[in-house]
Amino acid sequence: MTADNPHNRLDDDDYPAYTMGRAAELLGTTQGFLRAIGEARLITPLRSPGGHRRYSRYQLRIAARARELVDQGTPIEAACRIVILEDQLEEAQRINSEQRRAAARHTAGV
Incomplete structure (x- = not known):
């Protein structure tokens, strides 16, 4: 299969x-x-080319988390803000972890 194959x-x-x-x-x-x-x-x-909305798996996971909060009684606007902040925190933690690993490799190599 090539990289352009839709199955990929x-x-x-x-x-x-x-x-x-x-x-x-x-x-x-x-x-x-x-x-x-x-x-x-x-x-x-x-x-889509016809103007229809199309969603990715990542977007569905984000939407599912928002729905979970709304189902628990959180207003939709607040639920969206919470999910955005959770996503930003997760990304910051990932970057932090990568930087710690890189610093540890650098220190070990010195």
Whole structure:
């Protein structure tokens, strides 16, 4: 299989493989919920050539976390902000961990 083979995209977390209807079905929510978290800028779906919203697996995980918070009674705007902050924290921790490993390798090599 070549890199351009569409089957390779199935492993890509960022590939927009899911239609709005399928995404809502997988999340057990409504298309309105997906539109609302899009309006809150939690996720920005890509658009198909026909203008339809398409979602990636990564976006579905983010949407699922927001839905979990909303189901617990958190207002949608607050849920979106919480998820954004959680995502930023996770990324900062990952970067921090990488920098610690690089510093440890540097120290060990000196």
